[in-house]
Amino acid sequence: MKTISENRCFGGVQGVYTHPSAATGTDMTFGLFLPAEAENGAVPVLWYLSGLTCTHENAMVKSGAQRWAAEQGIALVFPDTSPRGEGVANDSAFDLGQGAGFYVNATQDPWALNFQMWDYVTEELPRLLFNAFPLEEGAQAITGHSMGGHGALTIAMSFPGRFASVSAFAPICEPTRSDWGRKQFTAYLGSDETLWAGHDSTHLMRRFGFDGPMLIDQGTSDQFLDLLRPEALAAAMTERRQGGIVRMQKGYDHSYFFVSTFMEDHVDFHAQALRG
Amino acid sequence: MKTISENRCFGGVQGVYTHPSAATGTDMTFGLFLPAEAENGAVPVLWYLSGLTCTHENAMVKSGAQRWAAEQGIALVFPDTSPRGEGVANDSAFDLGQGAGFYVNATQDPWALNFQMWDYVTEELPRLLFNAFPLEEGAQAITGHSMGGHGALTIAMSFPGRFASVSAFAPICEPTRSDWGRKQFTAYLGSDETLWAGHDSTHLMRRFGFDGPMLIDQGTSDQFLDLLRPEALAAAMTERRQGGIVRMQKGYDHSYFFVSTFMEDHVDFHAQALRG
Numbered sequence: 001m002k003t004i005s006e007n008r009c010f011g012g013v014q015g016v017y018t019h020p021s022a023a024t025g026t027d028m029t030f031g032l033f034l035p036a037e038a039e040n041g042a043v044p045v046l047w048y049l050s051g052l053t054c055t056h057e058n059a060m061v062k063s064g065a066q067r068w069a070a071e072q073g074i075a076l077v078f079p080d081t082s083p084r085g086e087g088v089a090n091d092s093a094f095d096l097g098q099g100a101g102f103y104v105n106a107t108q109d110p111w112a113l114n115f116q117m118w119d120y121v122t123e124e125l126p127r128l129l130f131n132a133f134p135l136e137e138g139a140q141a142i143t144g145h146s147m148g149g150h151g152a153l154t155i156a157m158s159f160p161g162r163f164a165s166v167s168a169f170a171p172i173c174e175p176t177r178s179d180w181g182r183k184q185f186t187a188y189l190g191s192d193e194t195l196w197a198g199h200d201s202t203h204l205m206r207r208f209g210f211d212g213p214m215l216i217d218q219g220t221s222d223q224f225l226d227l228l229r230p231e232a233l234a235a236a237m238t239e240r241r242q243g244g245i246v247r248m249q250k251g252y253d254h255s256y257f258f259v260s261t262f263m264e265d266h267v268d269f270h271a272q273a274l275r276g
Numbered sequence: 277m278k279t280i281s282e283n284r285c286f287g288g289v290q291g292v293y294t295h296p297s298a299a300t301g302t303d304m305t306f307g308l309f310l311p312a313e314a315e316n317g318a319v320p321v322l323w324y325l326s327g328l329t330c331t332h333e334n335a336m337v338k339s340g341a342q343r344w345a346a347e348q349g350i351a352l353v354f355p356d357t358s359p360r361g362e363g364v365a366n367d368s369a370f371d372l373g374q375g376a377g378f379y380v381n382a383t384q385d386p387w388a389l390n391f392q393m394w395d396y397v398t399e400e401l402p403r404l405l406f407n408a409f410p411l412e413e414g415a416q417a418i419t420g421h422s423m424g425g426h427g428a429l430t431i432a433m434s435f436p437g438r439f440a441s442v443s444a445f446a447p448i449c450e451p452t453r454s455d456w457g458r459k460q461f462t463a464y465l466g467s468d469e470t471l472w473a474g475h476d477s478t479h480l481m482r483r484f485g486f487d488g489p490m491l492i493d494q495g496t497s498d499q500f501l502d503l504l505r506p507e508a509l510a511a512a513m514t515e516r517r518q519g520g521i522v523r524m525q526k527g528y529d530h531s532y533f534f535v536s537t538f539m540e541d542h543v544d545f546h547a548q549a550l551r552g
Contacts, residue, residue, distance in 0.1 A: 008497065009533035061532065064340040067540075221284065256337065257285035264343075 001132060004029065010070035011036040014060065019128060023120040024083035025113060030125065031060040031078035032133060035070045044139035044274040045075040045129070046267065049121065049155075051146030052180075053099045056080045059145070062256040068267035074274065075135055079121055081147065083114040095180065096187055102175075103151030104199050106188035115188060122155055141270035145169040145259050146224070147180070149216075153201035153233075157210050165273030167215035167266045169259045170222055173233035174202040180227040202229070205236040214244030215269045217262045219252030277408060280305065286346035287312040290336065295404060299396040300359035301389065306401065307336040307354035308409060311346045320415035320550040321351040321405070322543065325397065325431075327422030328456075329375045332356045335421070338532040344543035350550065351411055355397055357423065359390040371456065372463055378451075379427030380475050382464035391464060398431055417546035421445040421535050422500070423456070425492075429477035429509075433486050441549030443491035443542045445535045446498055449509035450478040456503040478505070481512040490520030491545045493538045495528030 004016040012035040021028040037043050046069065048059050056078045059065065069076045082101030089110040091097035101117035130137045142163045144152035149171025156166035175181020176196045185196045197203045214237070218230045234246045252258040280292040288311040297304040313319050322345065324335050332354045335341065345352045358377030365386040367373035377393035406413045418439045420428035425447025432442035451457020452472045461472045473479045490513070494506045510522045528534040 007529055007531050007533040008495070008527040008537075010537045014533050062337050064343060064536065066533075067340065067343075067536070219284070251284040253283055255283050257283040257290050257342075260340070260343070261284075261286045 001128070009033065010066045012038065012066070012070055014066060016056065016060075021083070021120055021124060023116040023124045026083040026085050026088060028083065028120065028125075029056050029080055031056045031076075032129070033060075033066050033069055033076040034133065035073050035075060037073040038075060038134045042134045042136045043073055043075050044141070045077060045135045046270050047077050047079070047140065047142040047144075047152070049079065049103065049142070049144030049148030049151040050081050051144070051148050052081070052095050054081050054148070055099070058256070059259070062260065063263050064260045065263050065267060068264045072267060072271035074267065074271055075133070077125070077129060079125055082117060088114050096184055100147065100184065102147060102184045102188060102199070103154065104185070104188050108188060108190050111188050121151065122159065139164065139274050141165045141274055143167040143169070143266055143270065144171065146228075146254065147172055150175060150201060154199050154204060157201070157204040157208050158198065160208070160211050163212065164276070165213045165215075165270050166210055167269055168217075169262065169266070170218050170224070170228055170254055171201065171216065171230075171233070172228055174200060174229040176200045176203065177232070178227050178229055180224070202232040202236045205233060205240060205242060209240050209242045210244075213269070213273055214242065215266060216244070216246045217249055217266070218247070219249050219254065219258045221251050222254045224254050277404070285309065286342045288314065288342070288346055290342060292332065297359070297396060297400060299392040299400045302359040302361050302364060304359065304396065304401075305332050305356055307332045307352075308405070309336075309342050309345055309352040310409065311349050311351065313349040314351060314410045318410040318412040319349055319351050320417070320547075321353060321411045322546050323353050323355070323416065323418040323420075323428070325355065325379065325418070325420030325424030325427040326357050327420070327424045328357070328371050330357050330424070331375070334532070335535070338536065339539050340536045341539050341543060344540045348543060348547035350543065350547055351409070353401070353405060355401055358393060364390050372460060376423065376460065378423060378460045378464065378475070379430065380461070380464050384464060384466050387464050397427065398435065415440065415550050417441045417550055419443040419445070419542055419546065420447065422504070422530065423448055426451060426477060430475050430480060433477070433480040433484050434474065436484075436487050439488065440552060441489045441491075441546050442486055443545055444493075445538065445542070446494050446500070446504055446530055447477065447492065447506075447509070448504055450476060450505040452476040452479065453508070454503050454505055456500070478508040478512045481509060481516060481518060485516050485518045486520075489545070489549055490518065491542060492520070492522045493525055493542070494523070495525050495530065495534045497527050498530045498534075500530050
């Protein structure tokens with residue numbers, strides 16, 4: 001693992017690191033914020049999964065999350081959203097290929113070789129982080145934005161007991177019925193739709209739910225509302241009697257101005273769950 | 277004036293606007309954050325001047341300032357740092373030409389034609405803003421980062437009574453004795469150094485001081501400390517018995533991770549002065 005940068009930030013350290021990944025077969029870069037408390041022992045950790053086109057950097061510089069994580073003594077992990085590089089498959093569309101891993105393990109050519117983001121985010125990166133940094137493996141929470149909200153929700157429901165809480169900003173809620181999902185699942189997973197269900201939050205909610213608190217924020221002026229389908233997840237949550245909060249935020253759009261506005265609430269929400 | 281974008285943000289609106297500028301002879305773009313209170317009347321305004329290489333956008337997306345401005349009911353203005361465009365003079369160095377206006381009126385070719393950032397920021401843009409938006413002309417404060425800290429300090433001391441307070445993050449404190457200053461002043465203002473003095477905070481502090489509170493934050497691990505010369509301004513401030521605070525922040529560097537860490541303090545500092 002190589003240190004790309006370390007900057008003091010809200011009394012802690014915002015680091016950026018690169019490492020060779022067995023899952024993706026490429027070098028992968030991630031951001032990690034460690035609060036001051038990490039100097040004296042392991043701290044809880046909040047995963048932040050980013051959306052389409054993002055790298056590890058977007059939320060790290062735009063969301064303002066470090067302020068609230070520092071206040072709560074919580075670490076933040078910012079993984080990249082896909083493998084990258086010249087030898088890695090790509091597409092000219094912004095919503096397929098590099099920057100659009102969709103948090104799945106691709107089985108179809110040409111994607112299967114490198115696009116193993118599910119394994120990367122749920123297995124390889126956690127193992128590396130808990131070995132290398134003072135992070136409590138028993139105190140994890142997860143959040144994300146848009147495609148990353150989809151990732152956070154599907155991962156949280158697929159690993160019962162791993163995450164104390166899950167939240168999402170404008171998540172893709174029902175990718176199997178959205179152009180943000182059908183296109184990518186066809187490319188990465190093939191046309192057999194039964195194999196998609198494990199990557200659809202609404203489906204997972206109906207089937208399993210989440211054994212902890214949930215928080216969803218969605219702007220009412222989001223330019224991608226039709227693709228996100230929050231109504232599907234909200235219906236599934238209420239039908240299941242899932243404990244959780246869905247907030248429709250009047251006038252907010254899909255941007256980081258929306259994410260940063262509600263970041264304090266999300267970090268505080270997770271901190272409360274992590275304190276148990 | 278043209279609206280480029282408006283995003284809801286912390287209960288207010290983060291806008292970006294473009295207008296033809298008589299001062300620079302180009303179109304100029306700026307960011308303006310209006311807190312919710314602006315829907316019901318004029319609000320105080322905090323100017324934020326950016327550093328080398330920045331546009332109106334950097335602080336707008338990275339500093340986290342809107343959170344604190346919203347809490348205090350204060351507007352934020354984010355001007356660009358220079359004129360831009362194909363017909364505008366430039367230099368291959370990052371610290372001269374476009375993105376490096378240094379908040380002066382250039383008198384030398386080829387810069388004089390467009391590089392009139394002093395007039396733009398102190399006359400033209402204020403006139404436009406106070407005409408078009410609900411901003412209190414009698415309740416202004418000013419801050420900035422690096423080259424923008426230099427701009428904030430020199431402008432504040434040059435217009436007694438205009439600003440209730442001034443602050444700066446890692447400002448260029450003595451440009452007439454720094455390579456961040458001598459090079460640019462030579463290019464923009466010519467080699468007669470007597471014409472530079474009005475654009476040197478340390479000189480202005482010795483000569484005039486500032487009729488209000490001052491706050492300076494400087495990271496001790498700033499990679500540009502030798503160019504910033506905070507010791508010169510700190511000495512001038514103490515010699516003059518200027519009311520103010522200079523804080524050397526242990527371990528912080530020159531980045532927006534530093535700026536965002538202390539932004540809350542700066543906005544609160546200005547809010548207190550603006551409430552007067």
